[in-house]
Amino acid sequence: MTAASTQKLAVEEIRKxxxxxxxxxxxxxxxYLDNAATTLKPKSVVEAVQRHLLLGASNVHRGVHYLSEKATADFEASREKVRSFINAREKAEIIFTAGTTAGINLVAHSYGSLLKAGDEIIISAMEHHSNIVPWQMLCERQGLTLRVVPVNDRGELDLTALEQLINQKTRLVAIVAVSNALGTINPIKHIIDLAHSHDVPVLLDAAQAVAHIPLDVQTLDVDFLVFSSHKLFGPTGLGVLYGRRELLDRMPPFLGGGDMIRSVTFAKTTYAELPAKFEAGTPHIAGVIGLGAAIDYVNHVGLAAIAAAEDELLHYGKRCLSEIPGLRMIGTAEHKTSIFGFVLDDIHPHDIGTLLDQEGIAIRAGHHCTQPLMDRFGVPATARASLAFYNTKSEIDSLVQAILKVQRLFA
Amino acid sequence: MTSQVDLYQQVILDHNKKPRNFKKLESHTHAAEGFNPLCGDHLWVYLQIAKSPDGADVIHEAAFEGSGCAICKASASMMTMALKGQSPGTAKTLFSEFQSLLKGELNPDTEAHSLGKLKIFSGIWQYPARVKCAALAWHALNGALSNQQTVSTE
Structure with missing residues (x-):
């Protein structure tokens, strides 16, 4: 196997x-055009999970026996793979969580506990509910104010508004790197530099970005970055929180329990060092091992080759879909991933979803956990076809034919 | 492969395109709002219930307005047609029979029912995600009859 970072993907081979x-x-x-909901799992990921569960099942960080030491080594090897994948300075900055949502909640509780009434958090109008609700709950708990960066008609952030919203009271900018509903790739480096020029840290929701664009936390100079394993071809129920050490060290633990302590007495408990401080309880060991295999797989295919293949699908899909009369694309940003959110005149997205399903085509229809964004575009829901590098142009053709069939049925 | 029921039959498409009794009933005596926040289906059901000459309550008019998918609108439209001239008691019976139909617990071809054309929705239990679309107007009806102003099927 050779890495194919620049050469064209052999998609038929990859599909196997x-x-x-x-x-x-x-x-x-x-x-399968529902990759924004979850990506498919390659055989190597499933085999790694299976190997652990069938032949290596054991707890980590505790036992002195062979299996436990092997499981711990595999588990920590995955942490190193994650570190290397996003180029964190050290493994201690990689915290395993239950997913993107859990990661954001961790930061909202722990970092949030350091904030006080009157402080402000900035999010955007294109956030997933998981990057809205934890902040609203924090604001409610501690009397903070939530500020929202608006989105233009193409589905791009209003950066001038962001600049105006940042002020002396701003304590965090929490923003999505790639919109799950629109596909917009936000100018994250610019946003981070802007926030840092006001000494404001930035949390990036990279759930939708991680499988499609390279993320280097040192180059970005980002403070927190969260993503889910299952949107990176790995198992569900697992995510990663990257945090800059200076911040993580200052933050109190979130969940208390086993593994996150140094010593416990009824009089006083002291906490473990990073990353264990934020990893209470037995982790999702099989999932972490699977995520390691998923990162190996992505590295083998090459993220640059993945991005190039998806870009080709994006342009082909954009052209084909724009030729359908009565189809309105929601999300036409200049920089976007291969996500097509759309509505059809007089046909509800749920009807589109069910009818495409009858053709064997899996898309998502609904609000995509972005209700404020749907309100922004004046639609109750959209249909969304989201493509990954293993999709083909002929699948886009099938999508187009199926949409035309839906329109004929409703004509 | 399991045999599939064609959800989008001509009758449903027709009611979606030309919903019957699609208006606000200014003279209503009962009304309720139905809302599925997860899918955005949102409608209002209006009833005008009056005494008939023999003193019994009768649904003189039934109407609805709002927005939703084809399944939701067709179900609401056909419901309003089925309700006219019925007693509130019969409307409640229709509500519970329709619920059983949506859950796949009532076989309209072998069991007694008074659903008439509404049996067209019998295959929907095979699409669990869409059951609530067909149910929304009916829950609003039930809310209106029970003097409950807002209902949700989520």
Whole structure:
């Protein structure tokens, strides 16, 4: 196996790594265009999880026996893979969580506990509910104010407004790197530099970005970055919080329990060093090992090659879909990933979703956990086809034909 | 492969396109709002209930307005047609029979029912995510009859 960072992807070969792509749905060949909801899992990920569960199951960081030491080594090897993947300075800055949502909640509680009434948090109008609600809850608990950066008609952030919103009271900018509903790639480096020029730290919600664009936390100089394993071809129920050590050291633990302590007496408990301080309880060991295999897989294919293949799908899809009369794209940012949010005249997205499903095509229809964004665009919901590097132009053709069929049915 | 029921039959498409009794009933005596926050389906059901010459309550008019998917609108439209001239008691019976139908607990071809054309929704239990679309107007009806102003099927 050789890394193929610049050469064109052999997509037919790659599709063999994902057995689900050869299955049928509703009696039709499956066309999986719901990658923004979750990405598919290559065989190597499933095999790594299976190997651990069948032959290596053991707890980590505790036992002195062979299996426990092996599981701990595998678990920590995955942490190193994550560190290297996002280029963190040290492994201690990689915290395993239950997912992006859990990571944001951790920061909202722990970093949030250092904030006081009158302080302000800035988010944007294109955030997923998981990067809205934890901050609203923090504001409610501690009397903070939430500020929202608006979005223009193309689905791009209003950076001038962001600049105006940052002030002496701002304590954090929490912003999505790639919008799950629109596909917009935000100018994250610019946002981070802008916030830092006011000494404000930045949390990046990288859930939708991590499988599609390279993220280097040192180059970005980002303070917190969160993502989910399952949107990076790994198992569900697992996520990563990267935090800058100076911040993580200052923050109190979030969940208390086993593994996060140094010593416990009824009089006083002292806490473990990073990353254990934020990892109470037995972690998702099999998931972490699976995530390690997923990162190996992505590195083998090459994130640059993945991005290039998806860009080609984006341009082809954009052209094909724009030729459909009565189709309105929601999310037309200049810089975007291969996510197509759209509505059709007089046809509700849920009807589109069910009818495409009958053709074996899996898309998402709904508000995509971005209700304020749907309100912004004046729609109750959108249909969303989201593509990954293993999708093909012929699958986009199938999507187009199926949409035309839906329109004929409703004509 | 399981045999699939065609959800989008002509009757449903027709009611979606030309919903019957699609208006605000100014003279209503009962009304309720139905809202599915998760999918955005949002409608209002209005009833005008009056005494008939023999002194019994009768639904003289039934109407709805709002927005939703085809399943939601067709179900609401057909519901208003089925309700006209019925007693509130019969409307409640229809509500519970329709609920059973949506859950796949009532086989309209072998079991007694008074659903008439509404049996067209019988296959929807195969699409669990869409059951609430068909149910929304009916929950609003039930809310209106029970003097409950807002309902949700989420």
């Amino acid at each position: 790594d994902f057995p689900i792509l050869s299955t049928t749905a509703r009696g039709r060949p499956l066309v």
